Amino acid sequence: MARPAPKAKTVYACAECGQTSPKWLGQCPACKQWNTMQEEVAAPEPRGASPRGWGVASSARPISLAEVEAREEDRQRTGIGELDRVLGGGVVPGALVLLGGDPGIGKSTLLLAALDRLARATPDRPVLYVSGEESARQVKLRADRLGVGAPNLRVLAETDAQKVLHAAEALAPAAVAVDSIQTQYLPELQSAPGTVTQIREVAARFMAYAKTSETPVFLVGHVTKDGAIAGPRVLEHMVDTVLYFEGGGAHPYRVLRAHKNRFGSASEIGVFEMKSGGLAEVTNPSALFLAERPEDAPGSAVAAVLNGTRTLLVEIQALVAPTGFGTPRRTALGIDSNRVALLAAVLEKKVGMEILGCDLFVNVAGGLSVDDPAADLAAVAALASSFRDRALPRRTLVLGEVGLAGEVRAVSQPEIRLAEAARLGFERAIIPAASARHAEVPAGIEIVGVDTVADALDRLG
Incomplete structure (x- = not known):
């Protein structure tokens, strides 16, 4: 029986x-x-030898670290400057990159354009785009709209991850993109695509393929309603780089931000503009964020913040209004609300400005998020300007970290911040006195060093 x-x-x-x-x-x-x-x-326990595509190559052996050759020129340029900046200068061979973002924000558009340029840069090797959500015909329609048509760009509409890996091994492409990781599955696992087990095992297979073949692999990830990449948190730990697309909706601008990068800075950003022909690079984001700044309007100040190696001039807006409720409101967009409450307390205690009983609204124009403490003094100046209903001087940069004692502390790399301001036509800069004593002042800009918040507000008038 x-x-x-x-x-x-x-x-x-x-x-x-x-x-x-x-x-x-x-x-x-x-x-x-x-x-x-x-x-x-439950995933079946492997027996005996590891299945094909799993683990590292069988010929791997321990070697001396001094024998390993690693050169910066080994990076592959995607041809999209903003994407290369966020990746740390290009794609490292064997890197596993995870790209997340809201639906329709431009993940597939960016990847298709990047693969097209990679394919044109490596005409002797193919580039593979794996679509698990669209048919090859649908991918072709988008490619025609974007002007993508490299002859060695290959498209594979497949959701079986094992077939995708076999096709990649046979093709030996210069790069692989999988759109998306949630659609891929392994037949030996009985769970449905997109579940924790499938995502974890599929990502492990693609990671093993990337490391053993030294082929860069891009994975597109869906996001949850909270904005995090769907699937187990271990997925972000397995990959080398995690990129998030921010923006979308009615806003035409997109910010590509690195949340993790083993081969570069994790604080870099790239700025794109969504147009009818696809994503266009914004090479001068500072001018973009300041393009619609109102002239002679109270409650507006400009700060120079650092995002990795990039310096951005951003407008910090503040609105101080009498409260209509028992408890004043504190609303902050693009800046930490706790930081705004702290700065308002400094204004009340150290400057004597009765601002804590008012509704406070602070916003970073352009949809950018700022976590650089060098923007503290600009937020203080914007709050004071709105409270007094008096505009700040035109073409004036405000820069400095504010302490609880009301002191203005030095900021890092003041030279490159001032150089960016001078390049955009700013004529005066209010900066910490400690930074002013050592900074190299670019031509065409006047530097005013201040020690306290009260001194800074007096100099601003």
Whole structure:
């Protein structure tokens, strides 16, 4: 009599962090999120040798670190300057890059344009674009709209990750893009595509392929309603680089931000503008963010902030209004609301400005998020300007970190901040006195060093 087949073992996996449990739990014990445990079929334990495409090459051996050759020129340029900047200067061979963002923000558009330029730069090798959500005909329609047509750009409409890996091994492409990781699945796993087990195992297979073949692989990831990449948190730990597209909606500008980068700065940003023909690079974001700044309007100040190696001039706007409720409101967009409350307390205590009883609204124009403490003094100046209903002097840069004692602290790399301001026509800069004593002043701009917030507001008038 034939023995019945063993029943498949099921587990409950957290959709946020990948933690597994033999039974359902209302709250994940690892990440403390509620209602994230999903029933899945457990992945089979590998027996004997690792399956093809899993793990590292069998010929790998320990070698001396001094024997390893790594040169900066090994990076591949995508041909899109803003993307290369965020990647740290180009794509490293064997890198696994995860690109996330809201639906329709331009992830597929950016990747298709980047692959087209990579294909034209390497005419002797193909480039592979794997589409799990669209047919080859739909990809062709988008390619025609974007003007993409490199003869060695190959398209594969497939959701079986094992077939994709076999095709990539046979093709030996210069780069691979998978759109998206949530659509790929492994047949030996009985769970559905997009589940924690499938995403984790598929990503591991693509990582092994990238490392053993030294082929850069781009993975597109869906995001949740909270803006995080869907799937287990381990996915972001496995990849080398995590890029997020921010913006969208009615706003034509997109910000590509690196949240993790093993081969470059994790604070770089790239700025794009969505047009009818695709994404266009914005090579001068400072001029973009200041293009619609009102003249002689109270509550507006300009600061120079650093994002990786890029210096941006941003407009910080503030509106101070009498409150109509018992508790004054504090609203901040693009800047930490706790920081705004701290700066308002400094104005009240150290300058004598009765501002804490008013509604405070602070916004960074252009949809940019600022976490550089050098923007503190500009936020203080904008709040004071709105409270007094008096505009700040035109073409004046305000720069400095504000302490709880009301002092203005030095900022890092003041020279490149001042150079960017001078290039855009600013004629005066209010900066910390400690920075003014050592900074090399570019031609055409006057430097005013201040020690306290009160001194800065007096110099601004």
